[in-house]
Amino acid sequence: MTERTRRRRDPEARRREIVIAASELIVEIGVDAITHRKVAARAGVPLGATTQYFATLDDLRDAALRSLADEVETRIEITRQAVIADGVTPAGLASLIHRSLEDARAVQADRAVVTAAVHDPRVRELARHWSDEVVGFIAPVHGRDRARAAAVFIDGVLWHAQIHDEPLAESLIRDALTGILTPESAPAASAPHSRRTD
Template identity: 45%
Template sequence: MTAPARKRDPEGRRRTIVQAAVELLLEGDGADLTHRRVAARAEVPLGSTTQYFATLADLRTAALEEIAAANEAGLVEIREALAAPGSGPGTLAALLHDYIADEERIRADNALWAAALRDAELHRLVRHWYDGFTAVLRDHVSPRAAVALAVYLDGAAMHASFHDEPLDLASLAAAIAVLSTVEGGEA
């Protein structure tokens, strides 16, 4: 008796490969990302990684795009939370504190930033978050304040990368309250 044929799921296999590449990027600096390591992590044949991603650069880009997509989900969460009645600087501070306290999210963003520093084609992935975040904030503060808050968040995320503890909620709330009052036109 023969074993039943397994149903092919090319898109599922592709997602598994990309997720494995994301995991490996989060564990290292990306320099040691190989088709072989991704295939082993994804538990797929080596040929599958090269079937879906002809080059390692293609695979790395797909993994980084997956990280950027997670950031997009974060923007939706921020937009919805700030649109809720009674929200304000404290709401934003709480959301940002949750973000910088999430070590995996910080590692993911660091992987994205580091890759974009090495490859100008990836700048779009980092800018997408920044542009989206400032657009969300412009519904609540001046354009200059939105830029100041976005730049501050980038700094707070870097701070979290190199310190044992991220900035505390009270410090974030105080900085956000001050930066939210920045006035002026387009930044």
């Protein structure tokens, strides 16, 4: 049995391949640029197959964005387990962030989701969920305000990676997170001035 025949006999497999193709194209060219024709070409299926499973382009986009959302959820869970194992320290967080920046596919998927979130409230909710999860990892150890500040910084690091050829150095990320998450020392009490007597 050829691969093409197998796919015809397994409608769910073909549907999955179409969704994967659409999600890959969203990452590469943006959610508004995909068409049934482009997705069919990427998936290696007849044009009619995409409309058979997804009557409208919005249906296809929604399925592809849900697939990207599942990728984000998987990375959230991986991050959660790593945080549990390594602790919520600036060095541990910097290591996690730097490793994620080395995954080009993950960086592109994040960009696609965040870019779509600007125009699509459903995707915006997904992007907020990721940010809320980051705050949730950090807040129990460092407090909610510092956790939110760290999450904003992490978002900035991820966006920096979208427009620069080289990601930020892990040491820079660590030092910045140290500054954000470390409480300032209370100023030392001034010694009372002794009254001079002559």
